[in-house]
Amino acid sequence: MMQKILSPEGLGAALRSERKKRKLSQTAVGKAVGIDQPTVSKVEKGNPGTELGTLFRLLAALELELVIQPRQKPAKDTKGDIW
Amino acid sequence: MMQKILSPEGLGAALRSERKKRKLSQTAVGKAVGIDQPTVSKVEKGNPGTELGTLFRLLAALELELVIQPRQKPAKDTKGDIW
DNA sequence: GCATTTTATGTCTTATAAGCTATAAAATGT
């Protein structure tokens, strides 16, 4: 999906989506990297207090990596080059 | 640079690099989003305890966004298609 | 070299994350 993530909520949503794609439970991904299920739940719900260590362990469990890029430009008006 | 980030250290390094690219001090980026300089320092040094809230505020200060993607495949042997 | 800016480190306080465990609530499958 390659969505732009701008907040803990967005990140949580992305992680949940990826986990489901892999058909894993919170317990399963958590266990793989030593995080308990309630913690996985909080991350996915967008808890801003989640620590980076926790985030990267989850990314590892899902075999994902992070990339940072310039913030998307406001409008990329669907083809036309009117102005 | 679009580098793959796999750890708090990598993330910290990327953030520092982007901040320098913009020629801002830790104090400056921090002040822009209400984070004190010592905290910015710790983030850039890869503190795994850094909270997501702090991370996203820094990303905002630098006008960056996050993307998650599948982990890079091991080797992408420079062109050839030998096997 | 020295003055100035920037980054790192340290202390004290307050707030809260995460582990652990339990359990409630919701979703899923048959």
Next chain:
DNA sequence: ACATTTTATAGCTTATAAGACATAAAATGC
């Protein structure tokens, strides 16, 4: 509808983040 699995909440404990502030150490510019 019911049993089973999954996710959300909650309490308790321990560890530590971040703010505020001070200051040391490093880097930058002249």
